Amino acid sequence: MDRADGLKQLIDGVWTDGEGPRFSVVDKFLGGELCTAREASVAQVQAAVASARRSFEANRLDPYERYRLLSRVADLILANREELTATVIAESGVPWKDSDNEVARTAETFRVSAEEAKRLVGEMVPIQGAAGQAHRMAMTIRVPRGVVAGISAFNSPLNMVAHKAAPALAAGNAVVVKPPPATPLSGARLFELMLEAGLPPGHLNLVHGGADVGQALVEDPGVDFVTFTGSTPVGKAIRQSRGMRPVALELGSIAATIVCADADLERAAMRCAQSGFRRQGQACTSTQRLFVQREVLEPFTAMLVAETAKLKVGDPRLHDTDVGPLISERDAARAEAWVSEAVAQGARVLAGGRREGAFLQPTILADSPRGSRVLCEEIFAPVLSILPFDDLDEAIDEVNRTEFGLAAGLFTQNIERALKGAARIHVGVVHLNDASSSRVDLIPFGGVKDSGVGVEGPKYAMREMTEERLVTITL
Numbered sequence: 001m002d003r004a005d006g007l008k009q010l011i012d013g014v015w016t017d018g019e020g021p022r023f024s025v026v027d028k029f030l031g032g033e034l035c036t037a038r039e040a041s042v043a044q045v046q047a048a049v050a051s052a053r054r055s056f057e058a059n060r061l062d063p064y065e066r067y068r069l070l071s072r073v074a075d076l077i078l079a080n081r082e083e084l085t086a087t088v089i090a091e092s093g094v095p096w097k098d099s100d101n102e103v104a105r106t107a108e109t110f111r112v113s114a115e116e117a118k119r120l121v122g123e124m125v126p127i128q129g130a131a132g133q134a135h136r137m138a139m140t141i142r143v144p145r146g147v148v149a150g151i152s153a154f155n156s157p158l159n160m161v162a163h164k165a166a167p168a169l170a171a172g173n174a175v176v177v178k179p180p181p182a183t184p185l186s187g188a189r190l191f192e193l194m195l196e197a198g199l200p201p202g203h204l205n206l207v208h209g210g211a212d213v214g215q216a217l218v219e220d221p222g223v224d225f226v227t228f229t230g231s232t233p234v235g236k237a238i239r240q241s242r243g244m245r246p247v248a249l250e251l252g253s254i255a256a257t258i259v260c261a262d263a264d265l266e267r268a269a270m271r272c273a274q275s276g277f278r279r280q281g282q283a284c285t286s287t288q289r290l291f292v293q294r295e296v297l298e299p300f301t302a303m304l305v306a307e308t309a310k311l312k313v314g315d316p317r318l319h320d321t322d323v324g325p326l327i328s329e330r331d332a333a334r335a336e337a338w339v340s341e342a343v344a345q346g347a348r349v350l351a352g353g354r355r356e357g358a359f360l361q362p363t364i365l366a367d368s369p370r371g372s373r374v375l376c377e378e379i380f381a382p383v384l385s386i387l388p389f390d391d392l393d394e395a396i397d398e399v400n401r402t403e404f405g406l407a408a409g410l411f412t413q414n415i416e417r418a419l420k421g422a423a424r425i426h427v428g429v430v431h432l433n434d435a436s437s438s439r440v441d442l443i444p445f446g447g448v449k450d451s452g453v454g455v456e457g458p459k460y461a462m463r464e465m466t467e468e469r470l471v472t473i474t475l
Contacts, residue, residue: 007037013201028093039209055202144172248454253406263411275435335381
């Protein structure tokens with residue numbers, strides 16, 4: 001697809017112009033325009049869903065064929081690694097280190113999905129254990145739902161699209177994906193590679209646009225399953241509009257990490273600095289609240305400030321850059337305002353706190369008031385607040401005292417304390433001796449409370465993207 005004349009929709013195997021308002025995609029560091037595009041119209045969204053339905057009915061790929069095609073996609077991703085990395089950097093501002101890693105992770109997401117396509121099975125049901133049923137057998141089978149709609153967020157523009165599309169295709173579905181308007185180029189290039197790999201063209205549909213396009217996709221009666229990553233308010237609206245139809249929602253968080261006095265403090269400081277500040281803190285699992293046991297508060301804080309000082313802020317295309325620009329200057333200004341508000345309420349800035357354009361220096365706060373926005377709302381920026389605690393149960397209670405529950409970290413060398421903490425911290429993912437942001441693509445990943453419903457990770461997403469059907473046999 002030649003983007004000289006704009007970014008296009010992919011509908012029924014054809015790249016075509018949108019029919020809605022025009023928008024621009026800009027380089028998040030250089031500021032220049034990367035391309036323009038027109039949003040999809042409601043009619044085009046409906047056409048994309050209809051295309052997926054026709055292809056699903058006409059091209060029932062067997063498990064081995066899905067494995068072969070998705071493996072080919074993984075190979076093509078790695079063959080185009082340099083180009084894909086450059087695209088992620090340009091449209092998202094994520095530094096080279098993390099963008100290059102995202103490309104590798106995207107290939108792995110397809111590779112794991114390919115393998116899981118061969119292993120998607122039901123189970124035997126012991127029906128003969130019921131009185132009078134000795135002459136019968138029973139089993140469950142997994143059946144694809146049909147059309148899966150995926151809506152992704154800007155902070156992981158390539159791998160997040162992969163987590164929507166690859167498991168859905170591996171499970172036997174057709175897809176319609178809407179990438180975010182701020183970062184649509186990576187997803188579009190990924191769909192080009194999926195077509196090149198030989199997947200049925202109608203199985204792959206891509207529409208561009210904002211909230212109106214997403215709403216049209218979610219409300220289309222031809223969509224059998226919606227998988228969404230984004231804000232909690234939007235996720236709640238999607239669930240309400242879908243009614244009884246299934247969804248998977250990966251939503252907001254105020255991620256926390258706990259550091260106990262017996263932890264490996266040097267490792268904890270290094271991992272917390274990475275978790276709080278890499279990718280500009282723009283991950284739903286980025287450590288925002290850092291609870292440190294009071295008896296090691298002073299030495300650990302010094303270590304954390306030292307680790308933060310090592311991070312290089314600047315041009316995301318340079319291989320030694322750790323922190324790039326936020327997705328927009330407006331988002332950086334909002335985060336700066338929250339920091340200033342906390343300082344006015346009594347917080348102290350231990351590192352960072354300065355903004356220049358879309359760049360916000362990695363910021364460490366101490367003494368943030370418990371009711372301040374830096375503690376009570378998801379900041380989605382490189383801002384981390386240190387909170388002292390005396391008793392682990394006290395810290396866990398504070399971690400749990402929000403409406404969110406996605407991921408948390410707990411550093412301790414006491415196995416009893418670690419396992420009891422893992423059971424008590426009310427989140428979907430607990431990392432022991434690691435920080436809250438420590439995702440591997442094959443693991444089950446999902447939150448509780450207002451952080452969402454459903455689980456990502458190819459094996460686990462595929463179970464949600466299929467229906468379980470009971471089959472009995474009378475002998």
